[in-house]
Amino acid sequence: MAADRPLSELFAQRRPLRSIEFFPPKDDAGVEALRHTAAALKSISPDFVSVTYGAGGSTRQRTAQVSVFLKKDFGFTVMPHLTCVGHTREELNGVADSIYADGFRNIMTLRGDPPKGSTEFQATADGLRNANELVSLLKARHPDFCLGVGGYPEKHPEAASAEVDLVNLKRKVDAGADFVTTQLFFDNASYYRFVDACRAAGITVPIVPGIMPVLSLKQIQRFTSMCGTTLPATLIRRLEAAGETAEIVEAVGIDWALGQIRDLLARGAPGYHLYILNRAKSALALAAGLAA
Numbered sequence: 001m002a003a004d005r006p007l008s009e010l011f012a013q014r015r016p017l018r019s020i021e022f023f024p025p026k027d028d029a030g031v032e033a034l035r036h037t038a039a040a041l042k043s044i045s046p047d048f049v050s051v052t053y054g055a056g057g058s059t060r061q062r063t064a065q066v067s068v069f070l071k072k073d074f075g076f077t078v079m080p081h082l083t084c085v086g087h088t089r090e091e092l093n094g095v096a097d098s099i100y101a102d103g104f105r106n107i108m109t110l111r112g113d114p115p116k117g118s119t120e121f122q123a124t125a126d127g128l129r130n131a132n133e134l135v136s137l138l139k140a141r142h143p144d145f146c147l148g149v150g151g152y153p154e155k156h157p158e159a160a161s162a163e164v165d166l167v168n169l170k171r172k173v174d175a176g177a178d179f180v181t182t183q184l185f186f187d188n189a190s191y192y193r194f195v196d197a198c199r200a201a202g203i204t205v206p207i208v209p210g211i212m213p214v215l216s217l218k219q220i221q222r223f224t225s226m227c228g229t230t231l232p233a234t235l236i237r238r239l240e241a242a243g244e245t246a247e248i249v250e251a252v253g254i255d256w257a258l259g260q261i262r263d264l265l266a267r268g269a270p271g272y273h274l275y276i277l278n279r280a281k282s283a284l285a286l287a288a289g290l291a292a
């Protein structure tokens, strides 16, 4: 397959980029459903899409499978994710080689979350401890990889302070990361503060805001408690008022995300990355809302 363009070339065009994140489905039915989602999203021409990397087992093969068909059958520029979890350096070099051989030139480079059942990240023997080490490994293996890394406007939950977290982010960028995509957030003020702090710390790469249109109050409360993101009281009130009616809850989620994205783009964000949980509806509604 022909090699993708590095996303750094797209960022250099200085136009807002729209990107969409998929996760690898557990079974063949989920893969088929994802094909339908991808077909629907083709109509809004995202600049690139990404595919997350699971904590282990068969979902990892599915990341490769889904990434390949999104590129080959749908023509998307695809950024597979890769994590350090459960891998030795040798295995990571092997995964990097097969990603490269499949024509991918962009990787979202992460430490990863501990697998279900464990609360603490444990590096394997001869494995990597942090994402900055994976950035270094990938750049050494294939210098033309363009690498994204995760950033945390409200601090990574394990970091002792925002300052320490920022030093760690700088380490990833100094190792060769080309851009940062943020954890989801619902209050743009946290993104603007984070970008200011990054710039003051000498982090100059694009910082792409990660936006998740809410689909359910319970689900988003669970996500945000895991990743340390604040849910604004106004948003909670609006979601509570929407009650159990899925369509109304989704409409509130889309409306909130639309407000966030309009404000972010007006204030010069380099684009927006959508966490859509493999559902096309919100991404399509947001594209329509932004075009209106």
Ligand SMILES: Cc1cc2nc3c(=O)[nH]c(=O)nc-3n(C[C@H](O)[C@H](O)[C@H](O)COP(=O)(O)OP(=O)(O)OC[C@H]3O[C@@H](n4cnc5c(N)ncnc54)[C@H](O)[C@@H]3O)c2cc1C
Pocket: 051, 052, 053, 054, 055, 081, 082, 083, 108, 109, 110, 111, 112, 113, 114, 129, 130, 131, 132, 149, 150, 151, 156, 157, 158, 159, 160, 164, 165, 166, 168, 169, 171, 172, 181, 182, 183, 184, 210
């Ligand atoms: C855009 C995005 C996409 C994601 N996709 C996935 C995915 O596909 N699969 C998945 O499993 N998870 C994914 N995650 C979740 C991510 O794996 C977790 O947030 C994980 O806990 C941290 O990953 P990281 O790459 O940010 O780690 P790191 O950058 O390694 O940071 C982890 C913690 O260690 C600290 N730290 C970093 N470097 C050092 C160092 N050198 N010394 C000491 N402390 C250090 C940091 O401050 C932080 O507290 C994603 C997150 C984001 C923001």
